[in-house]
Amino acid sequence: MNKQKNPEAAVSAESVTGRKKQSFFQQSSRLFIGLIVFPTLLCWICYILFLNVHFTLRSLETQQLGLQNQLEQTENTMKGINDGIVHMLESNSEMTYYLNGLYDGPDMVYTIMKNIRPLWDSIGSCYPAVSEFHIYTDADVMLFETFRDVDSLPLSDTERENLYGSLFREILWKVDTSADGYPIFSSYQKVYNQSYSQCIGYLEICYNSGFFQNMSEVLRDMLYDSHAGYFCVYDGKEIYRSSDTAQEAVKIPEEDGVRLFWQSDTYCNALTLNGCNLRIIFTGKLFPTIFHSSDTFPILMISLLILLLLFCFFCFFKVIRRLSEKIYAFSSFLDKSAEGNLKEYQLSSEEKFAEIDTLVRSYNDLVHKNRILNERMMHMEALTQEARYQALQSQIHPHFIYGTLETIRMLAMANQDMDTASMIYSLSSLMRQSVEITSHASTLEKELSIVQDYMDIQQIRFSGALRYDVNADSSLLDLKLPPFTLQPIVENAIVYGISQTLDPGEILIRISRQVKGNTVCISISNTGNPMEPERLREVNSLLAGLTVPEAIRTQGNGIALNNILKRLQFLYPDRIDMKIEAEDIWTRVIIMIQETA
Numbered sequence: 001m002n003k004q005k006n007p008e009a010a011v012s013a014e015s016v017t018g019r020k021k022q023s024f025f026q027q028s029s030r031l032f033i034g035l036i037v038f039p040t041l042l043c044w045i046c047y048i049l050f051l052n053v054h055f056t057l058r059s060l061e062t063q064q065l066g067l068q069n070q071l072e073q074t075e076n077t078m079k080g081i082n083d084g085i086v087h088m089l090e091s092n093s094e095m096t097y098y099l100n101g102l103y104d105g106p107d108m109v110y111t112i113m114k115n116i117r118p119l120w121d122s123i124g125s126c127y128p129a130v131s132e133f134h135i136y137t138d139a140d141v142m143l144f145e146t147f148r149d150v151d152s153l154p155l156s157d158t159e160r161e162n163l164y165g166s167l168f169r170e171i172l173w174k175v176d177t178s179a180d181g182y183p184i185f186s187s188y189q190k191v192y193n194q195s196y197s198q199c200i201g202y203l204e205i206c207y208n209s210g211f212f213q214n215m216s217e218v219l220r221d222m223l224y225d226s227h228a229g230y231f232c233v234y235d236g237k238e239i240y241r242s243s244d245t246a247q248e249a250v251k252i253p254e255e256d257g258v259r260l261f262w263q264s265d266t267y268c269n270a271l272t273l274n275g276c277n278l279r280i281i282f283t284g285k286l287f288p289t290i291f292h293s294s295d296t297f298p299i300l301m302i303s304l305l306i307l308l309l310l311f312c313f314f315c316f317f318k319v320i321r322r323l324s325e326k327i328y329a330f331s332s333f334l335d336k337s338a339e340g341n342l343k344e345y346q347l348s349s350e351e352k353f354a355e356i357d358t359l360v361r362s363y364n365d366l367v368h369k370n371r372i373l374n375e376r377m378m379h380m381e382a383l384t385q386e387a388r389y390q391a392l393q394s395q396i397h398p399h400f401i402y403g404t405l406e407t408i409r410m411l412a413m414a415n416q417d418m419d420t421a422s423m424i425y426s427l428s429s430l431m432r433q434s435v436e437i438t439s440h441a442s443t444l445e446k447e448l449s450i451v452q453d454y455m456d457i458q459q460i461r462f463s464g465a466l467r468y469d470v471n472a473d474s475s476l477l478d479l480k481l482p483p484f485t486l487q488p489i490v491e492n493a494i495v496y497g498i499s500q501t502l503d504p505g506e507i508l509i510r511i512s513r514q515v516k517g518n519t520v521c522i523s524i525s526n527t528g529n530p531m532e533p534e535r536l537r538e539v540n541s542l543l544a545g546l547t548v549p550e551a552i553r554t555q556g557n558g559i560a561l562n563n564i565l566k567r568l569q570f571l572y573p574d575r576i577d578m579k580i581e582a583e584d585i586w587t588r589v590i591i592m593i594q595e596t597a
Helices: 007-020 024-090 093-099 106-126 157-164 209-221 297-336 354-393 398-414 418-435 444-461 486-496 533-543 557-571
Strands: 130-137 147-149 172-177 183-192 199-207 229-234 237-241 257-261 266-273 278-285 466-472 505-513 519-526 576-583 586-594
Touching: 024 093, 024 106, 024 130, 024 183, 024 199, 024 209, 024 257, 024 266, 024 297, 093 106, 093 199, 106 130, 157 172, 157 183, 172 237, 183 209, 209 229, 209 278, 297 354, 354 557, 418 444, 444 466, 444 486, 444 505, 486 505, 486 519, 486 557, 486 586, 533 557, 533 576, 557 576, 557 586
Parallel strands: 130 147, 466 505
Antiparallel strands: 130 199, 172 183, 183 199, 229 237, 229 278, 257 266, 266 278, 505 519, 519 586, 576 586
């Protein structure tokens, strides 16, 4: 039963596929905007906000430190004024005598008045911030309005007790409000006799309102915000407000320092004039410290940032577009390449992309290695075909030949000719091995068995004049070798070495594993006619790959050894080393096999 296709589903699938398939340029652009542009803008905004808050806090903290230092200087000035006046009073003997009750006669009034009046004038000229001062005493005669009775101290009971119990040179402050609304300061402290053994009165110093005005102007000059206002709080109550610019919404802080009120966009610097318990709170609107120098600075900075990003976009998209074109050109080249006939891609000399250069070079290396591998396979196939062809020549009517050889062997055994029977048996075994040759790897054990059958025939041929010895490591019997690897070498040793002399011959086969490295050494040595030095160099040059087979003068053992080497290289690529050595009557073929790469 045929199933009907749903056209809507097909269209939907195509649309989904179309959405998934995007070019490298589109994907890179989307990633660039999502991973670079938006995070960059967000980071810039956060960074500017952070700098704004950071510099605002630092500015207000610096402002707070300056105000505190200035208040300390003001407090030291006020203390210096008090100490100066007290010192001037206490150093005047007539004053201390009068306050101590030593002058009580009317005849001494003129002397005291003459001495004290210049003192008042001196105090007024030295300390213009002082509007008036009074001395409260319990003396019987009050001279001038400056002297007042101690009972008339304008202090509350608690303030009187604090003054009576105050320590030496301790100053008690009081803050009132003048007629024009400004705070005025008053200080109270004890006055002692010349020996400082007795309190002889209480000094009241009243500062004029101009003193607070000058102090506030100096403090306001230290503010970064010229529109900031302030208000004064004494004993928890507000006693003065500079103007309406002092923010009413600001909550009075309990401690001195900087306070930020982000909801109302205000700030305050809270300070305390120590001793008099007067708190001064400067307050105003928060301002962007970074942009405070110019109102156009934020717009200029954002404009420059936008221009910079647009320039980055242009450069990035230009580079990405060129990269995308290079990748598309390389992909088109791969699509057009014929299967089995890959060609190297030619890079442009103006190529500036390291990624494309690396990709193309890797592809060209792969093509080159693939070409070399194909050549090796074709050459190995030719060698295998040649070996098969040579083996097929001996396979003509194999059953007939095997039957004939078996009949001859049985006839030789009937005639008690055991040597002939043994030779025929070995020959039959060799023919079976050659007929069964395949492209599959053989083993060292099987190759030694083939050599043994061949040597059995040759030993009968040479009538005991040929000695043969094999010494192989038993752990290497499973070593993989191409079929008929050792027998041709042994045959060359007999044909070109031993058979060329009348002396008895000897063939030694040694197979072992070297201690250093996982390398197997196969050595086949024979006596007889030594190889000529020129011929030896020619064959070794061929085995080393320095000479092509066509350059060999004669088709002798060099070609056979090269055939064996090529087949070994196919089984062990880049792990085979083969050479011939000659010394006196000995000729030695050495094969080195690296088992692991």
